[in-house]
Amino acid sequence: MDLIITNANILTLDDEDRILFGSVLVEDGIIKEIGRVRTDNKKKVYRVLDAEGAFLLPGFVQTHVHTGQTLFRGMADDVELLDWLNKYIWPLEAAHNERSVYESARLSILEMIASGTTTFLDIGLVHNTESILRALSESGARGVICKMLMDGDGIPKGLAQDNSESLSEIRFLKEKYHRGCNGRIMIGVGPRFALSSRERSLVEAAEFARGEGLIITTHSSENIKEVLSIRDRFGLSNIAFLNKCGVLGENSVIAHCIWLEPSDLEILKDSGTSVAHCPSANLKLASGFARVPEMLKYGIEVTLGADGAPCNNNLNMFNELRLAALIHKPRTGPVNMNAKTVLRMATIGGARALGLDSEIGSIEIGKRADLIVVNNRGIHTNPVDNIYSTIVYSSMGSDVSCVVVDGNIIYQNGTHYLWDLDEIVRKSNEEKGRLLKRL
Ligand SMILES: [Zn+2]
Known part of the structure; x- marks a missing residue:
């Protein structure tokens, strides 16, 4: 009707x-x-x-979330990023199965809808992407669901996957789901971050995404140790390295961008790359303050995301709106990041980053x-x-x-109207209990 x-x-x-x-x-x-x-x-x-x-x-457009992590809410608090990943998040993600991913995605999407998010970009998980897609299609919401790519050294066995296998899975997902449910569902490519993929795999993933007309998203320059390690290994800033691999571009959304070198702003601007600013997660993991006012001034599209439940611990866009407006003011003055600017980042800005501004965002x-x-x-x-x-x-x-x-x-x-809220809360707790037994 x-x-x-x-x-x-x-x-x-x-x-x-x-x-x-x-x-x-x-x-x-x-x-x-x-x-x-x-x-x-x-x-x-x-x-x-x-x-x-x-x-x-x-409706709000979130450009960086992990629906696969919501069962881990409150399980990795008050730790630093690389420990957070290695000791907590990766083992937990590796213990997921089809059912636990589905319940994690349902809980995430329900939380987002109930707090006004209608579209989101999920960087996804290595396995069980179809469970997230099932939850999204049932929810009535709109989203870009990436399959995550991880094939670098030191990746836990349950998460490492050969890159050609990953890309052929994304091709399969694209044919089956992309633009399904009246266009609500989209598929994307999600290499986790530069340190968890081989250089050649990043190049292949970027070429694949461009060739297929898909969004590519990754984390970058979130943590000082991460950027120092990338400079040590490749002799480049994180952003310059991603650019060399072809990952940046108009179809690219990069989460965080905190520890940028001065030339990185130009690279982001010239390549037409969008940035996903996640203020709650950046504060909680003590990662730092992204130079959002400077990026906006430079003409870079900066958008907002809640990131994951274990590093936030909510997926509620109102928290991100308020923090994005507040946290930059002590450094750059009260005029920057005014309410209208921030609300535009959360709506039409997010839609532009996902290439959906002719359809949604205003x-x-x-x-x-x-x-x-x-x-x-x-x-x-x-x-x-x-x-x-x-x-x-x-x-x-x-x-x-x-x-x-x-x-x-x-x-x-x-x-x-389509889901029973109590059932989703109960089942997510049950699946979390089963997942912990698989650790
Ligand atoms: Zn993230």
């Missing part, structure tokens, strides 16, 4: 950044009218959703209807003055009262 959302304070997040009061009319998943919408002259039957004055904005006629209603009647958000400020500095994930993806209401007032 087609949909009209009425009585909304609409934040378009389009080029004009309009705020309108009125309605959004959706037919066949596409936004057809915005503002003053008349229905008395129309023959169709519409489902009417009265927003009662709440904010209506495009409320514009002709775009797919991926929309969220954010309640503005909370004690913590009143009085409302500037709507951008309210959303970035005051609102919380629990203020999201309705989530629409592709024109379908998938979540409303604490209920997911």
